[in-house]
Amino acid sequence: MSKLLSASYCAGFFDGEGCVSLIYCKRRPWKSDPTKATNTFRLAVLVCNTDKSIIDIFVKQFGGSPYISNARKGTDHKTVYVWRAGGKENALSFLRFILPFCRVKKSQVKIAIKYLSTVPHAGCHISEKDWRKRSECYMDLAAINKRGKGQGHKTPIPLSPSKAWNPSFR
Numbered sequence: 122m123s124k125l126l127s128a129s130y131c132a133g134f135f136d137g138e139g140c141v142s143l144i145y146c147k148r149r150p151w152k153s154d155p156t157k158a159t160n161t162f163r164l165a166v167l168v169c170n171t172d173k174s175i176i177d178i179f180v181k182q183f184g185g186s187p188y189i190s191n192a193r194k195g196t197d198h199k200t201v202y203v204w205r206a207g208g209k210e211n212a213l214s215f216l217r218f219i220l221p222f223c224r225v226k227k228s229q230v231k232i233a234i235k236y237l238s239t240v241p242h243a244g245c246h247i248s249e250k251d252w253r254k255r256s257e258c259y260m261d262l263a264a265i266n267k268r269g270k271g272q273g274h275k276t277p278i279p280l281s282p283s284k285a286w287n288p289s290f291r
Contacts, residue, residue, distance in 0.1 A: 125178075125181075125182050126178060126179075126182060128218050128219055128221065128222050129222040131179075131215075131218065131219050131222075132219035132220075132221075132222030132223045132224075133222070133224075134168065134175070135168060135219055135223065135226060136223055136224055136225035136226050137225075138168050138169055138170050139166070139167060139168045139169075139226060140165065140166070140167045140168075140169070141164075141165070141166055141216075141226060141229040141230060141232070141233045141262065141266075142164075142165045142167075142262065142266060143162055143163070143164050143165075143232075143233070143236060143258060143259045143262045143263075144162065144163045144164075144165065145160070145161075145162055145259055146160065146161050146162070146163055147160050148160060148161070162236070162255050162258075162259055164212060164233060164236055164237065164240075165205065166205070166206040166212045166215060166216065166233065167203055167204065167205050167206075168203070168204045169190065169201050169202070169203045169204075170201070170202055171199040171200065171201055171202065172202070173187075173200075173202045176202040176203065176204045179204040180204055183204075183206060183211055183214065183215045183218075184206070184207065184208075184210075184211040185204055185205050185206045185207040185208075185211045185212075185215075186204075186205050186207045187202060187203065187204055187205075188202075188203050188205065189201070189202060189203070190202070190203050209237055209240050212233070212237060213234065213237050216230050216233055216234050216237075217234065220234070228265060229262060229265055229266070232258050232261050232262050232265075233258075233262075235254065235258055236254070236255060236258040236259075238254075239251040239254045239255050239258075
């Protein structure tokens with residue numbers, strides 16, 4: 122039976138092998154009901170490694186789900202195992218657990234926690250205030266996570282949830 126990992130170890134491991142990203146998703150209207158077009162954000166908290174045993178410990182300690190990445194399938198690279206914090210509660214408890222010890226990704230962790238404070242439960246409508254907070258979190262993470270010297274993310278984000286749910290918004 123494996124021991125649980127300390128917060129400092131998890132934070133250090135996450136700083137080196139982890140990822141926090143916020144994805145903006147534009148969803149098309151349903152054919153049966155065009156008013157069901159929704160735009161939303163999705164938070165991903167991941168840890169990747171070629172050692173499956175460490176991923177198994179993350180799953181045991183924090184919940185979530187493991188999977189095998191297909192990013193380098195068919196190459197000479199080792200298999201990459203991924204732990205994903207599944208759901209708001211798993212992500213929030215993990216991020217709060219590592220926050221005091223994070224160094225490299227501390228700002229991303231804080232933004233993710235701020236974002237999760239706007240997520241009451243799946244499927245509920247959000248206020249314009251929370252939509253603006255989510256948009257800010259998205260833009261802040263995009264700026265931190267961008268690679269190179271480019272302009273950053275170029276996807277326009279609706280300024281309010283009412284426009285996000287409007288099927289005519291493109």
